[in-house]
Amino acid sequence: MLQVSYIRDNREQVLERLAVKNFKQPELVDEVIALDNERRSTQTTLDNTSAEANTAAKQIGELMRTGKKDEAEGLKAKTGAWKEDIKKLGEQLSAIEEDLYQKLVLLPNLPHSSVPKGLTPEENEVVLQNGAKPELPENALPHWELAAKYNLIDFELGVKITGAGFPVYKNKGAKLQRALINYFIDEAEKAGYSEVSVPLMVNEASGFGTGQLPDKEGQMYYVTEDKLFLIPTAEVPITNMYRDVILKGEDLPMKNCGHTPCFRREAGSYGAHVRGLNRLHQFDKIEIVQVAHPDKSYETLEQMSLHVQGLLQNLGLPYRVLRLCGGDMGFASALTYDMETWSAAQQRWLEVSSVSNFESFQSNRLKLRFRNAEGKTQLAHTLNGSALALPRIVATLLENNQTERGIKIPEVLVPYTKFEWID
RNA sequence: GGAGAGGUGUCUGAGUGGUCGAAAGAGCACGCCUGGAAAGUGUGUAUACUUCAAAAGGGUAUCGAGGGUUCGAAUCCCUCCCUCUCCGCCA
Numbered sequence: 001m002l003q004v005s006y007i008r009d010n011r012e013q014v015l016e017r018l019a020v021k022n023f024k025q026p027e028l029v030d031e032v033i034a035l036d037n038e039r040r041s042t043q044t045t046l047d048n049t050s051a052e053a054n055t056a057a058k059q060i061g062e063l064m065r066t067g068k069k070d071e072a073e074g075l076k077a078k079t080g081a082w083k084e085d086i087k088k089l090g091e092q093l094s095a096i097e098e099d100l101y102q103k104l105v106l107l108p109n110l111p112h113s114s115v116p117k118g119l120t121p122e123e124n125e126v127v128l129q130n131g132a133k134p135e136l137p138e139n140a141l142p143h144w145e146l147a148a149k150y151n152l153i154d155f156e157l158g159v160k161i162t163g164a165g166f167p168v169y170k171n172k173g174a175k176l177q178r179a180l181i182n183y184f185i186d187e188a189e190k191a192g193y194s195e196v197s198v199p200l201m202v203n204e205a206s207g208f209g210t211g212q213l214p215d216k217e218g219q220m221y222y223v224t225e226d227k228l229f230l231i232p233t234a235e236v237p238i239t240n241m242y243r244d245v246i247l248k249g250e251d252l253p254m255k256n257c258g259h260t261p262c263f264r265r266e267a268g269s270y271g272a273h274v275r276g277l278n279r280l281h282q283f284d285k286i287e288i289v290q291v292a293h294p295d296k297s298y299e300t301l302e303q304m305s306l307h308v309q310g311l312l313q314n315l316g317l318p319y320r321v322l323r324l325c326g327g328d329m330g331f332a333s334a335l336t337y338d339m340e341t342w343s344a345a346q347q348r349w350l351e352v353s354s355v356s357n358f359e360s361f362q363s364n365r366l367k368l369r370f371r372n373a374e375g376k377t378q379l380a381h382t383l384n385g386s387a388l389a390l391p392r393i394v395a396t397l398l399e400n401n402q403t404e405r406g407i408k409i410p411e412v413l414v415p416y417t418k419f420e421w422i423d
Numbered sequence: 424g425g426a427g428a429g430g431u432g433u434c435u436g437a438g439u440g441g442u443c444g445a446a447a448g449a450g451c452a453c454g455c456c457u458g459g460a461a462a463g464u465g466u467g468u469a470u471a472c473u474u475c476a477a478a479a480g481g482g483u484a485u486c487g488a489g490g491g492u493u494c495g496a497a498u499c500c501c502u503c504c505c506u507c508u509c510c511g512c513c514a
Contacts, residue, residue: 043473047483054483057495061441064494072494079494246470367471377470 001211001365002107003379004036004100017110020117020326028103035100042096046089053082105214109361111326112298112335118325125325127337130309131318134344134400142345143395144276146402147173150422155276165266165274165281172422176397176409177284179416180390181259184286184311188387191307193257193288198237200260201228206240209366211332221263230263234287235384239362242291246377247370253300254291257387259284277391278350285389289382291368294360297381298335301357304385305337308353311388314412317396318342320349334359337385341392345399350392355385398422 007014007029015026056075063072116125147153152173158166169177185195207213207229212220221230231237238256247254262285266274277283288307292300305321312319324336333356340349360379363369369377401408406423414420 040473043483047473050484051482053494057493058441060494065441076494083494 001104001361002109003360003364004032004104007107008033008036014110018107020111020115021108021329022119022327023108025106028106032100032103032107035096035103039093039096039100042089042093046086046093049082049085049089053079053086056082108331109334109358111329111333112357114323115329115335116323116325119327120325121328123325124322124328124338127321127323129318129320130313131316131342133318133342136344136400136402137404140345140399140402142276143343143398146398146407147276150407152176152398152422153277163281165279167277167280172417172419173394175417175419176394176413176422177390179413180388180393181284181286183413183416184387185257185259187311187314188257188286188288188307191255191288193255196238196241196256196258198234198241198258198260200231200237200263201226202231202236202240203228206236206243209240209243210236210362211365212236215331218267219265221265231260232264233262233386234258234260234285235289238287238289239366239382239384242363242368242380242382243366245368247291247368247380249293249371249373252291252293252370252380253296255288256290257286257288259286261285262389277395280391283389283391286387287384288387289384291363291370292381292383293370294378294381297357297359297383300381300383301335301337301355304355304383304387305339308339308355308385308387312339312341312352315393315397315410317393317400319352330354330356332356332358332361334361339388341396343392343396343399345402346395350396352392352396353386353388356383358382358384 002014011029011033014029018026018029056079060072060075063069063075116123118124141149144153144155147155150173151171152169154168154170155164157168158164161168189195201223204213204227207220212229212232216232220232222228223230229236237260238258241256242254261282263282264280266279266281288304290300290304309319309321319339319341322338322340324333324338329336336354336356338351339353339355340351342348343350359381362382363379366382368380368382370380372378397410398407401410406421409417409420409422
């Protein structure tokens with residue numbers, strides 16, 4: 001959520017930035033400013049009326065104590081009008097605030113100045129590409145066939161137990177999962193992230209804090225009985241640890257990592273792009289989250305991007321880094337890098353990580369602040385990224401590393417898998 | 424799930440209708456004291472909105488959340504949330 005005071009003071013710039021995101025309702029900006037003016041004048045009137053009423057109430061108390069009952073009664077009679085005004089003004093103020101809020105939450109975050117204009121994923125900017133695309137033999141198989149051949153993943157069994165998009169990992173497939181999780185967590189800890197293990201269900205306030213609510217209800221599984229959402233990403237519980245928190249300036253940056261399953265309804269997905277591990281309702285992911293000083297957050301974003309790239313390099317996966325264009329960015333993000341690995345057997349890039357700086361868009365909702373050098377509270381910046389999501393990593397590892405003999409496990413993973421080959 | 428107790432500032436904790444944004448203590452910050460430290464001592468120490476060119480200052484709201492009673496609510500009433508204790512159930 002954008003800060004109203006910022007919109008008020010930077011109207012032109014806000015409009016110009018929103019255009020980069022191809023925002024369709026620029027008129028909302030002026031509506032927000034108008035409502036904010038109304039809000040402030042209403043509040044001033046309400047405050048002044050309340051002040052009068054408070055003064056009178058104190059006087060009545062004083063008069064009662066000194067035995068001047070008649071005067072007290074006289075004053076009491078006057079308070080009726082104030083009371084009515086206060087009630088009316090309070091209701092007006094709430095209505096205006098509600099209206100303002102409803103419009104404010106429709107405004108996406110402003111994109112960073114480096115964000116390219118554009119509407120579609122094709123217009124994302126390729127920042128860099130690293131690692132050679134492997135040459136696979138003629139008879140190379142996509143990962144879903146490899147998974148069947150080596151008895152690693154049973155998609156049918158998952159359908160029986162739950163439904164499509166809930167695979168069962170078996171044997172070395174299950175062990176590979178666990179190895180990747182441990183490897184990613186260890187690497188994150190080496191980079192200074194402290195591990196947390198968090199709830200997989202969150203309440204409404206948390207969904208709101210990170211921006212999944214209101215709006216994206218449809219993408220989360222919901223437990224009606226207890227009004228809880230299954231997390232679509234660990235970003236939600238981890239970032240919400242800092243909801244309603246005022247950090248000390250010297251505490252920044254806060255760095256956390258965590259492994260969780262992620263649950264996504266993925267309503268409307270279909271076809272070859274959801275084949276195998278490409279798109280699942282439940283998958284495992286290691287998330288890295290930072291709460292950073294506003295002056296340092298872009299430096300932090302680069303560090304996080306390099307961390308993710310390091311993982312991909314160590315795993316020997318060819319990858320590229322995209323700077324998302326305005327039209328392809330998330331609602332809450334100011335700048336997003338997507339990392340994609342090259343799936344040789346599918347001949348396509350698969351997104352395996354997304355690293356974003358939300359600036360103060362999330363922290364404004366979260367009321368996540370820190371005390372700055374002047375001792376004043378200031379909104380912190382939040383960032384997060386996948387490091388990494390497992391299924392597509394598994395998919396590319398299986399596909400890119402297939403040989404006559406079997407699937408070669410990358411060296412860095414062998415201490416975790418305790419085997420070198422899937423055969 | 425049932426019964427009871429309770430939720431007050433960074434923490435402990437007082438406050439059962441007015442003088443309470445809130446005693447006292449601890450912690451923390453700054454100063455004094457000291458050769459240095461401890462002890463002692465003094466001062467300060469919530470958040471948001473708003474007013475003001477800014478600072479200073481002022482106003483309003485907030486004692487788990489929301490509503491109500493009242494001229495006036497931390498205090499009384501209602502609803503919800505949470506914590507603790509006991510019972511029940513259970514990895």
